[in-house]
Amino acid sequence: MSETRDRVHRHLDTVGLMQPALHHQTHAPYPDAIDHTLFKAYTRSPHDVGGEADVPIVYEEKEEEVWELNTFVLCECLAWRGVWNAEERRRRQNVDLGQTQYLGLPYYGRWLLTAARILVDKQFVSLTELNDKIAEVKKRYE
Amino acid sequence: MSKPVYDRTHHEKKAKGVGDPQCFAGQGGTPKFKVGDRVRIKDTPDLFYTRCQVYARGAEGVVTELVYESPPAEDEAWDNTENVEWFYSVVFAQKELWPEYSGTFGNDTLETEFSERWLESA
Amino acid sequence: MSGDHEHKAAPMVEEVSDFEVLELAVRELAIEKGLFSADDHRRWTEYVHTLGPLPAARLVAKAWLDPEYKKLAVRDGVKASLEVGVDWVNGMPTGFGTPSDYCNLRVLEDTPTLKHVVVCTLCSCYPRPILGQSPEWYRTPNYRRRLVRWPRQVLAEFGLQLDPEIEVRVADSNQKTRYIVLPNRPEGTEGWTEDQLAEIVTRDCLIGVAVPKVGVTVNAKRNIHPAKNPVHH
Numbered sequence: 001m002s003e004t005r006d007r008v009h010r011h012l013d014t015v016g017l018m019q020p021a022l023h024h025q026t027h028a029p030y031p032d033a034i035d036h037t038l039f040k041a042y043t044r045s046p047h048d049v050g051g052e053a054d055v056p057i058v059y060e061e062k063e064e065e066v067w068e069l070n071t072f073v074l075c076e077c078l079a080w081r082g083v084w085n086a087e088e089r090r091r092r093q094n095v096d097l098g099q100t101q102y103l104g105l106p107y108y109g110r111w112l113l114t115a116a117r118i119l120v121d122k123q124f125v126s127l128t129e130l131n132d133k134i135a136e137v138k139k140r141y142e
Numbered sequence: 143m144s145k146p147v148y149d150r151t152h153h154e155k156k157a158k159g160v161g162d163p164q165c166f167a168g169q170g171g172t173p174k175f176k177v178g179d180r181v182r183i184k185d186t187p188d189l190f191y192t193r194c195q196v197y198a199r200g201a202e203g204v205v206t207e208l209v210y211e212s213p214p215a216e217d218e219a220w221d222n223t224e225n226v227e228w229f230y231s232v233v234f235a236q237k238e239l240w241p242e243y244s245g246t247f248g249n250d251t252l253e254t255e256f257s258e259r260w261l262e263s264a
Numbered sequence: 265m266s267g268d269h270e271h272k273a274a275p276m277v278e279e280v281s282d283f284e285v286l287e288l289a290v291r292e293l294a295i296e297k298g299l300f301s302a303d304d305h306r307r308w309t310e311y312v313h314t315l316g317p318l319p320a321a322r323l324v325a326k327a328w329l330d331p332e333y334k335k336l337a338v339r340d341g342v343k344a345s346l347e348v349g350v351d352w353v354n355g356m357p358t359g360f361g362t363p364s365d366y367c368n369l370r371v372l373e374d375t376p377t378l379k380h381v382v383v384c385t386l387c388s389c390y391p392r393p394i395l396g397q398s399p400e401w402y403r404t405p406n407y408r409r410r411l412v413r414w415p416r417q418v419l420a421e422f423g424l425q426l427d428p429e430i431e432v433r434v435a436d437s438n439q440k441t442r443y444i445v446l447p448n449r450p451e452g453t454e455g456w457t458e459d460q461l462a463e464i465v466t467r468d469c470l471i472g473v474a475v476p477k478v479g480v481t482v483n484a485k486r487n488i489h490p491a492k493n494p495v496h497h
Binding site: 153154157158159160161162163164165193194195197209210212215229231233236239240243246247249250251252253254255256257 | 352359361368415416430438
């Protein structure tokens with residue numbers, strides 16, 4: 001793409017974000033502020049996105065990271081050896097994680113966090129052990 | 143709090159050489175619906191987890207296949223596998239699901255699966 | 265809405281990512297605690313490396329050549345898979361199918377008046393044992409939001425436009441069934457061998473976002489988002 005075309009598309013993308021918005025802040029409201037529609041929205045299953053409005057985007061392929069393949073294998077091995085079944089994983093990974101992490105994190109980032117969490121939730125490791133291990137692994141790269 | 147003891151081989155014991163959902167075959171009882179039945183998707187409470195899509199609730203479709211027996215996802219997601227249900231494939235007319243779906247494409251359909259608890263006769 | 269201007273994360277050349285650190289930590293802990301063995305991990309990795317779309321393409325080619333096999337494929341996808349070397353139950357180290365893909369393949373037969381296309385709106389369920397790993401776009405919230413409601417628009421973006429009278433059927437694999445599409449056999453393939461036919465049945469055809477064409481043996485060209493530390497096959 002030429003520099004000019006580059007600039008054109010950067011501009012179109014940027015101005016698309018410059019829209020007025022009426023923000024509705026929420027800091028644990030009173031119960032009478034939550035009607036059925038809001039209750040349903042806040043307690044939704046984040047993974048149930050069929051039919052939501054969205055715009056055409058460029059669909060891409062992606063090279064797989066080594067950590068992503070390892071994460072997939074990790075999750076399947078945990079199910080193979082009975083730590084969880086795939087449906088438990090999906091529930092935790094695609095719903096329990098919550099709306100923010102659901103759309104904020106990469107696809108395999110959610111798989112990975114969920115695998116870390118199951119180890120702690122089922123008491124195979126303590127949270128202390130997990131965080132100590134993370135610190136220890138980080139140290140190897142210093 | 144004491145540590146629970148997990149039998150990590152319980153699914154393998156049940157499903158090895160057999161497969162999943164095959165390992166639940168015969169446990170769903172008599173199916174309530176048959177191929178060709180017109181059904182409506184119930185909008186019952188779905189707190190914490192469901193695999194019954196919101197876009198289908200209240201919509202009417204036709205059963206095209208009794209696909210297998212399995213614990214419903216809502217239970218299997220907590221490894222509660224005692225109650226097994228029949229699962230059905232249901233086809234909907236797209237113009238039933240989406241108010242703006244163009245009449246030009248009036249033959250278009252959508253097919254998806256539901257466990258028995260989500261279906262009622264229409 | 266997706267498609268936004270990207271926040272550029274701080275450059276991480278040579279630096280290990282939070283994800284890489286966590287993956288190592290969890291894998292090592294799981295092995296240390298005896299949840300699975302390093303050998304299990306290696307064996308499953310090897311299994312994943314064997315997966316790809318060729319068996320599914322061969323299933324379609326066989327079905328085009330043999331009407332009885334086609335009937336079997338539509339009636340019992342798991343049984344039909346055996347004839348292309350895919351055993352949904354015993355063909356992987358578990359001996360009970362893959363944990364995430366189960367053992368209920370359904371082959372969706374297109375006809376001159378019916379076109380199928382597959383999505384998993386709830387996550388990205390995909391028939392890995394016969395088709396390999398899913399493409400990135402299939403996993404996006406965007407595809408999952410839009411295909412069920414605006415299928416013709418999404419298909420048009422893939423370059424596929426169908427006559428209005430044709431029934432476009434979206435299959436949403438929301439439970440244990442996994443789908444592949446058995447597309448219509450295109451004109452100009454009379455007398456072709458199974459190998460020649462399989463060659464034009466691409467992964468995109470098996471998902472349903474493309475149709476087989478004489479002379480087209482690869483998926484449509486798309487940008488490939490690079491990995492920092494890519495898997496080599």
